[in-house]
Amino acid sequence: MKKHNFSAGPCVLPQEVLEQASQAVLNFNNLDLSLIEISHRSKDFIAVMDKAQALVKELLDLPEGYSVMFLQGGASTQFLMTAMNLLKKDGKGAYISTGSWSKKAITEGKNLGSIDVIASSEDKNFNYIPKGYTCPEDADYLHFTSNNTIFGTQFHEFPEVSEGTVLASDMSSDIFSRKIDVSKFGLIYAGAQKNMGPAGTTLVIVKDEILNKTGRDIPTMLDYTTHISKESMFNTPPVFAVYVSMLTLEWLKKNGGVEAIEKVNTAKAELLYAEIDRNPLFKGVAAVEDRSKMNVTFVLTDDSKQEAFDKLWNDAGVSGLKGHRSVGGYRASIYNALPLESIQVLVNTMQELEKLS
Amino acid sequence: MKKHNFSAGPCVLPQEVLEQASQAVLNFNNLDLSLIEISHRSKDFIAVMDKAQALVKELLDLPEGYSVMFLQGGASTQFLMTAMNLLKKDGKGAYISTGSWSKKAITEGKNLGSIDVIASSEDKNFNYIPKGYTCPEDADYLHFTSNNTIFGTQFHEFPEVSEGTVLASDMSSDIFSRKIDVSKFGLIYAGAQKNMGPAGTTLVIVKDEILNKTGRDIPTMLDYTTHISKESMFNTPPVFAVYVSMLTLEWLKKNGGVEAIEKVNTAKAELLYAEIDRNPLFKGVAAVEDRSKMNVTFVLTDDSKQEAFDKLWNDAGVSGLKGHRSVGGYRASIYNALPLESIQVLVNTMQELEKLS
Numbered sequence: 001m002k003k004h005n006f007s008a009g010p011c012v013l014p015q016e017v018l019e020q021a022s023q024a025v026l027n028f029n030n031l032d033l034s035l036i037e038i039s040h041r042s043k044d045f046i047a048v049m050d051k052a053q054a055l056v057k058e059l060l061d062l063p064e065g066y067s068v069m070f071l072q073g074g075a076s077t078q079f080l081m082t083a084m085n086l087l088k089k090d091g092k093g094a095y096i097s098t099g100s101w102s103k104k105a106i107t108e109g110k111n112l113g114s115i116d117v118i119a120s121s122e123d124k125n126f127n128y129i130p131k132g133y134t135c136p137e138d139a140d141y142l143h144f145t146s147n148n149t150i151f152g153t154q155f156h157e158f159p160e161v162s163e164g165t166v167l168a169s170d171m172s173s174d175i176f177s178r179k180i181d182v183s184k185f186g187l188i189y190a191g192a193q194k195n196m197g198p199a200g201t202t203l204v205i206v207k208d209e210i211l212n213k214t215g216r217d218i219p220t221m222l223d224y225t226t227h228i229s230k231e232s233m234f235n236t237p238p239v240f241a242v243y244v245s246m247l248t249l250e251w252l253k254k255n256g257g258v259e260a261i262e263k264v265n266t267a268k269a270e271l272l273y274a275e276i277d278r279n280p281l282f283k284g285v286a287a288v289e290d291r292s293k294m295n296v297t298f299v300l301t302d303d304s305k306q307e308a309f310d311k312l313w314n315d316a317g318v319s320g321l322k323g324h325r326s327v328g329g330y331r332a333s334i335y336n337a338l339p340l341e342s343i344q345v346l347v348n349t350m351q352e353l354e355k356l357s
Numbered sequence: 358m359k360k361h362n363f364s365a366g367p368c369v370l371p372q373e374v375l376e377q378a379s380q381a382v383l384n385f386n387n388l389d390l391s392l393i394e395i396s397h398r399s400k401d402f403i404a405v406m407d408k409a410q411a412l413v414k415e416l417l418d419l420p421e422g423y424s425v426m427f428l429q430g431g432a433s434t435q436f437l438m439t440a441m442n443l444l445k446k447d448g449k450g451a452y453i454s455t456g457s458w459s460k461k462a463i464t465e466g467k468n469l470g471s472i473d474v475i476a477s478s479e480d481k482n483f484n485y486i487p488k489g490y491t492c493p494e495d496a497d498y499l500h501f502t503s504n505n506t507i508f509g510t511q512f513h514e515f516p517e518v519s520e521g522t523v524l525a526s527d528m529s530s531d532i533f534s535r536k537i538d539v540s541k542f543g544l545i546y547a548g549a550q551k552n553m554g555p556a557g558t559t560l561v562i563v564k565d566e567i568l569n570k571t572g573r574d575i576p577t578m579l580d581y582t583t584h585i586s587k588e589s590m591f592n593t594p595p596v597f598a599v600y601v602s603m604l605t606l607e608w609l610k611k612n613g614g615v616e617a618i619e620k621v622n623t624a625k626a627e628l629l630y631a632e633i634d635r636n637p638l639f640k641g642v643a644a645v646e647d648r649s650k651m652n653v654t655f656v657l658t659d660d661s662k663q664e665a666f667d668k669l670w671n672d673a674g675v676s677g678l679k680g681h682r683s684v685g686g687y688r689a690s691i692y693n694a695l696p697l698e699s700i701q702v703l704v705n706t707m708q709e710l711e712k713l714s
Contacts (some may be wrong), residue, residue: 003389007396010596018391022382025375032360032674034375036555036601039364039677072429072557073578076592080576104577111576193593198393200429200557200595219437219468220461221430235433236550238557239367240597244393317389320396 004342007320008149008295008333009173010193017247017337024243035243040236048243049232055249056203059176059257063183067228069204070242075101075172078189078202079108082168084222085206086141086187087113089215094118094139096159099126099148100326101170109143118142125327126151128287135159140214141166141186147174149194150324152286152297152331158184166210174294175203176252177336178262186210194294195336197245200238252336261336268334268343269293275347279354281305285327299329308356312349321346361699364677365506365652365690366530367550374604374694381600392600397593405600406589412606413560416533416615420540424585426561427599432458432529435546435559436465439525441579442563443498443544444470446572451475451496453516456483456505457683458527466500475499482684483508485644492516497571498523498543504531506551507681509643509654509688515541523567531651532560533609534693535619543567551651552693554602557595609693618693625691625700626650632704636711638662642684656686665713669706678703 005012028035029044038045053068062068071077087093087109095106097120109115116139119130126148135142142161146169147154154174161167166186175190182188186207193199206224220226226234232242252261273291276282276298285297300306313321323329332346362369385392386401395402410425419425428434444450444466452463454477466472473496476487483505492499499518503526504511511531518524523543532547539545543564550556563581577583583591589599609618630648633639633655642654657663670678680686689703 001389005390005394007394010394010397010593013391013394018382018393021393022379025379025382032358033362033676034370036375036378037362037364037367037370040367040556072431072595073434074429074592077430077578080578108576111574191593198597199397199593200598217468219465221434221437235431236367236548236556238429238595238598240555241557241595319390 001317003317003319004345005319005338006332006334006342006346008324008331009191010199011320011333011335012337013197013244013248014251014337017244017251020247021240021244036240040233040239045239048246049237052242052246052249053231055246055253056205059249059252060180060182060205062205065209066182066205066207069206069224069227070232070237070245071202071204071227072200072238074202075170075189075191076104078170078204079105081222081224082141082143082187082189083109083112084216084218085211085214085224086166086168087214088140089113091140091214092116092136092138094135094142094165096120096130096133096142096144097122098129098145098153099151101148101172102145105143105145105170121153127153127285129153129155129290135161135165137162137164139165141168143168143170145169146171147292147294149173149295149333151327152292152295153290154292154294156290174292176258176261177265177294179258192241192245197248198241200241201245203245248337264340265293265334265336268338268340269296271340271343271347272296272332272334275350279350281354281357282350285329294333294335296332296334297323297327297329305353305357309349309353312352313346316345316349318346318349358674360674360676361702362676362695363689363691363699363703365681365688367556368677368690368692369694370554370601370605371608371694374601374608377604378597378601393597397590397596402596405603406594409599409603409606410589412603412610413562416606416609417537417539417562419562422565423539424563424565426563426581426584427589427594427602428559428561428584429557429595431559432527432546432548433461435527435561436462438579438581439498439500439544439546440466440469441573441575442568442571442581443523443525444571445497446470448497448571449473449493449495451492451499451522453477453487453490453499453501454479455486455502455510456508458505458529459502462500462502462527478510483510484642486510486512486647492518492522494519494521496522498525500525500527502526503528504649504651506530506652506690508684509649509652510647511649511651513647531649533615533618534622534651536615549598549602554605555598557598558602560602605694621697622650622691622693625695625697626653628697628700628704629653629689629691632707636707638711638714639707642686651690651692653689653691654680654684654686655689662710662714666706666710669709670703673702673706675703675706
């Protein structure tokens with residue numbers, strides 16, 4: 001029996017994607033060769049890369065003038081590349097601090113130049129999204145983390161910036177989960193291993209006209225223009241991760257695209273938050289208005305029930321529910337590929353716990 | 358029928374590895390979860406990472422004081438990281454230029470500081486390995502490419518350096534193919550996609566004591582000490598690529614390790630080079646004494662036979678034999694996982710061509 005997989009990432013992927021990927025590792029496109037033993041310059045793999053990029057453009061309704069890259073190194077490498085490619089010599093970067101990942105991005109920016117942290121929710125262990133800040137007009141860019149995987153908060157409205165400031169976002173844990181207006185952004189990046197595919201590749205979307213304006217010498221592999229000019233094939237791409245991302249994006253398209261999955265995601269989140277709010281044994285961690293639809297953080301109101309609850313959900317085939325060490329309690333990560341019925345199974349165990357009490 | 362896969366990389370992997378990898382994508386370790394949808398912090402994946410590192414240490418007989426990392430970004434990222442981590446402020450790096458990849462490494466070094474190219478074979482389109490050079494005693498490090506995938510040359514003896522100079526090598530296309538004395542090296546790196554696994558991870562082996570001596574501020578993700586201190590788990594590693602690398606190293610160990618495969622590799626190379634030298638229709642590209650045992654480059658002595666030869670090997674189920682555009686002709690990449698019988702099949706087609714002529 002397949003588990004109900006609430007892992008925060010790497011995380012649940014659609015079963016049909018796993019089956020296609022498994023087959024491709026044995027024999028890809030009936031080539032009598034494995035996907036992972038063909039040249040990345042072969043027409044079969046080039047078609048994969050082209051299709052993956054085309055699906056990103058289609059599913060996110062990308063305007064003209066944006067490039068799509070599949071890189072390596074995770075969001076952690078993007079913390080550096082963002083600053084390298086956007087922060088002008090003698091310029092200034094603005095950041096919103098909403099969790100561990102935001103802070104790591106800030107660290108990389110600070111090592112490179114002048115950085116303003118214009119808003120932070122660190123005062124309450126990042127359990128809310130700051131509001132009422134303004135971004136300085138002279139900032140080269142404003143960086144924020146759209147969804148905070150660890151703390152379970154999410155920007156439901158995006159920051160405003162003036163015309164000369166590039167809006168840049170780490171969307172690792174909520175890209176493709178909801179409609180976004182890409183035209184408001186200059187840079188979006190996301191590690192694949194939540195809603196897009198397996199660990200091993202990072203999606204980067206960039207508005208071409210914002211590049212080459214820093215006056216910096218950027219090392220080849222850290223320069224977005226290197227990868228754009230070679231269509232993410234400057235060097236050998238992470239073949240398997242790109243292929244499985246392509247399959248996952250195909251699955252999303254077949255299931256109605258981002259607009260359709262957003263409705264499902266909303267229904268899933270509402271089902272779980274409703275139980276957290278109704279059931280006196282549970283309490284949500286994040287501020288209600290900033291709750292994430294991807295990562296639901298909650299705690300028991302009575303710690304003595306932990307053993308009983310853990311047994312209930314383990315017995316029900318639920319996995320990956322343990323909260324991050326910096327928050328404690330529980331975290332249900334309910335990404336695109338997690339079906340509504342898995343949420344229902346979890347909600348049932350919460351109700352069982354109440355009956356036992 | 359499985360193809361005889363002479364691809365230069367990504368390239369042939371052992372069939373049993375492909376079968377295990379395919380199964381793990383469906384259900385890993387009987388967890389009722391896919392390998393690619395579990396947390397990289399789970400004990401099952403930590404065991405994979407630990408085992409992959411232990412196998413590298415065992416198979417290469419690593420001395421004490423060396424660390425093993427599985428990173429992302431390919432050798433192309435290592436060109437930068439080598440210089441960042443080894444080139445002192447106001448120091449000097451020495452390089453040997455033996456092909457396209459060496460030159461890219463040199464470019465990254467030059468962007469960072471002072472670089473000496475102490476020897477080059479560019480005068481003859483890199484068809485030989487330079488000899489008779491000396492490395493300046495004040496060089497922080499000497500960088501060379503142990504095997505030149507494109508041109509089919511290989512260092513059969515490694516450069517000598519003085520005590521204060523770190524020997525650093527890009528071994529992407531011949532690591533694990535022959536015994537090496539790691540104690541002579543401070544840094545070895547290799548993209549996985551030749552003898553170690555699929556594209557998507559890069560092996561780095563470093564002598565710990567050579568680090569932290571440059572006086573540079575190194576960005577987090579480019580600093581080897583970041584990854585050493587977190588055992589290659591500073592951020593989400595490329596789970597699938599590391600797992601398949603582990604499987605491939607297990608296969609190598611089961612088949613007698615590096616010493617045993619070196620004998621097979623020598624027999625394979627001798628079989629093919631003997632035919633190239635014997636058959637008047639073919640001619641090797643690389644200088645005889647510098648011939649690679651991994652990438653065999655050769656041309657037809659009579660171009661008019663190309664169509665006939667291409668038909669013969671295609672019909673025999675051979676794939677990936679086309680030479681790189683900068684050399685032309687043919688390139689047979691005969692990595693660890695390519696069986697001797699595949700070489701025999703290729704040799705047979707060369708003899709058939711002779712009979713037809």
